Amino acid sequence: MAKTMAPYYPIIYVRGYAMTPGEIADAVSMPYMGFNQGATKLRQAWDGRVTKHIFESPLIRLMKEYGYRDCFADGAEISGSLPARSVVIYRYYETADSDLGDGKTLSIPEAARGLQALIQRVRRQVCGDDDELLAAFKVHLVAHSMGGLVIRAFLQNDAISTPADRALVAKVFTYGTPHNGIEMAGINVPSVLGLWDINNFNRQRMAEYLGLPGKPERVDSLDGKFDPQRFFCFVGTNHRDYAAALGVSRLLAGEMSDGLVKIENATVSGAPRAFAYRSHSGPFGVVNSEEGYQNLVRFLFGDLRVDGSLDVDALPLPPSVQKAKDAGKQIRGSYYFEATVAPRGSFSAKLTERRRDTYSAVLRRYDELLRVDRAGRDAPRSPALFSTFLDSKRITVGKTLVFSVELAVSSTGYTIDDSFWLDQHIEGEYLFRDTLTLKLTLGQDGFRLRYLSSDENWSEGQGRLVNPTGDQYLIPLTSSKGFRGQLRLNVSRSG
The missing domain is CATH 2.60.40 (Immunoglobulin-like)
Structure with a gap:
């Protein structure tokens, strides 16, 4: 009997952008990088009415409903065998932390290379020396915000991955990723703005690390490197509840955004997508939402x-x-x-x-x-x-x-x-x-x-x-x- 994992492959979660040293320290201090954050309020309508709804987090729900487990034990990441139904957290921000790393933030290409290595490591942990399992192995990649750009750099940049590497990815799901960059007050983030790596969201810079040829006006194409039908984009439409940067971000991003990413910039060309009245993060954020979770599990595990x-x-x-x-x-x-x-x-x-x-x-x-x-x-x-x-x-x-x-x-x-x-x-x-x-x-x-x-x-x-x-x-x-x-x-x- 053939051995199969489908559709319950390992899930690797790639968190989003942390701007300041303080935000990086907070991110590193969380074992699950936000994938375990839940919510207790369900905003029912755009006019502000709120009702209580316990959403336990994507991580807990995957454990309770689909039998997944985390990748930690005895105060460390498991280095030995892992079951296929594992949620693995890609902790690429650890190098930027002065306690756990050298204080240097990885560039998008460096983080993408680390993702390639992590996928290969998880493959060995799940399959061991079993040739049949090795041949059947796939992984689901799930990301929030800039994490989706790390995934795209891995999938699209020929200097980072090969077709064989990409073939190990079953499906990709992104929450609130700026696939076509970030605009503030209608202007794309300038490439010269290197402070806190904000120029990661400049389209010219993005074209470089995504491996897109020339100087494209839009950078939301997978460029034939990965099937867009296996790439899902979950888009937030609520700018009002995004409180980051003391509300300056939602003011500059404006309506038709999640408070940071414009709706028109939050999808990959040709990919399926869904829209929800959720903000980029926070109590009414896209990741810690029932709407996001229902789309996630139906896309990863559904059959229709x-x-x-x-x-x-x-x-x-x-x-x-x-x-x-x-x-x-x-x-x-x-x-x-x-x-x-x-x-x-x-x-x-x-x-x-x-x-x-x-x-x-x-x-x-x-x-x-x-x-x-x-x-x-x-x-x-x-x-x-x-x-x-x-x-x-x-x-x-x-x-x-x-x-x-x-x-x-x-x-x-x-x-x-x-x-x-x-x-x-x-x-x-x-x-x-x-x-x-x-x-x-x-x-x-x-x-x-x-x-x-x-x-x-x-x-x-x-x-x-x-x-x-x-x-x-x-x-x-x-x-x-x-x-x-x-x-x-x-x-x-x-x-």
């Missing part, structure tokens, strides 16, 4: 993936705006697309939440959707709403996975002949809004999908069967105002 996008066929105009258009006046408008996905039975955690009032909704211009020739495109720029991973092993009754998708479409406002239209307009009026309950049943011959409108029907109902079109499922969406479109779902096996 559902990708949702929205095709738009008709975007109605308010009657007075339509009248102006019929009279030959020029109408301009853009649209917000909101999507929230929540599984049944996971506390009240949402797997992803893109909302207008948290500045994380998808924004599209009318021409990008319905007049693609004017937008200079060959096809409509249909909003990609979510990539959700599910785990059929969590089903307790039957063979059906149940989750909800809350969808909304609204206008940012309209201009008529380049003047804002204000008369008779209620700001934020929705063109479409509904919550769909989706029921995905697994069978020997594939998937069976049913859906129902939970705004108009009880979610316990059987729902309407959707016949697949190829490997896609199309759910029609309409409103009494005249909106027409369809939710396009791709369902596939993951692992």
Whole structure:
């Protein structure tokens, strides 16, 4: 019988940036580098309402629910044999501590080389001399903030790793990583700002240590060195609760950020991602959140993936705006697309939440959707709403996975002949809004999908069967105002 570890490979956690000597000392003093930090408050809404919710930390939950263990014993890191289900903490900041190291902070490339060595060490500890286990060995890499850049330097820089090294990585999950650098007040961190290694987040400097050729405008590409479909980005959208630097960071990062990293800079090109109303760190941080954990374990251990996008066929105009258009006046408008996905039975955690009032909704211009020739495109720029991973092993009754998708479409406002239209307009009026309950049943011959409108029907109902079109499922969406479109779902096996 073949020996296998999949999908419960060792997990290596790579912590984020510590700026000052005091922060470095604090980081080194923690055995688990923050992966054991929990939370007791669950922020339910953007307006500040809080409810008590005990999140025990990713480390504790992995131990309790999936049988993982840590890598410490008798006051030291275990140097002998390790079980496959181990959480290993990459303590690359120890060299920067005057008590445990030489006081010198590792550069990103040096930390990436250390990660390469650590992966090889864990492989030996888990597999020993067993050739079958050595051949089956993989590792999951999980990181917060700058830790994700250490991982990318390892994966992408040919001077640091080989294809054989990269092949040992099963999946990568990053929380709040500035994959396209950090901007303060709209300006990328300058390369000359070497104080406390802040220039690690300058795009020119990043291109160098990531091994990206030339001088790219964006540095969020894996450059073909690692499959982006095996790389997940968890993105925070709450800048208000990030308290670092006495609140200066959240002020300079501004809205559409987690208080440090802009939303548009927190993902890898082509990778699945999820969004949550969480800040970069702190009591409402991305790592110590139920939302982050639920995405983490479903991505690492789940066996199903559902990708949702929205095709738009008709975007109605308010009657007075339509009248102006019929009279030959020029109408301009853009649209917000909101999507929230929540599984049944996971506390009240949402797997992803893109909302207008948290500045994380998808924004599209009318021409990008319905007049693609004017937008200079060959096809409509249909909003990609979510990539959700599910785990059929969590089903307790039957063979059906149940989750909800809350969808909304609204206008940012309209201009008529380049003047804002204000008369008779209620700001934020929705063109479409509904919550769909989706029921995905697994069978020997594939998937069976049913859906129902939970705004108009009880979610316990059987729902309407959707016949697949190829490997896609199309759910029609309409409103009494005249909106027409369809939710396009791709369902596939993951692992």
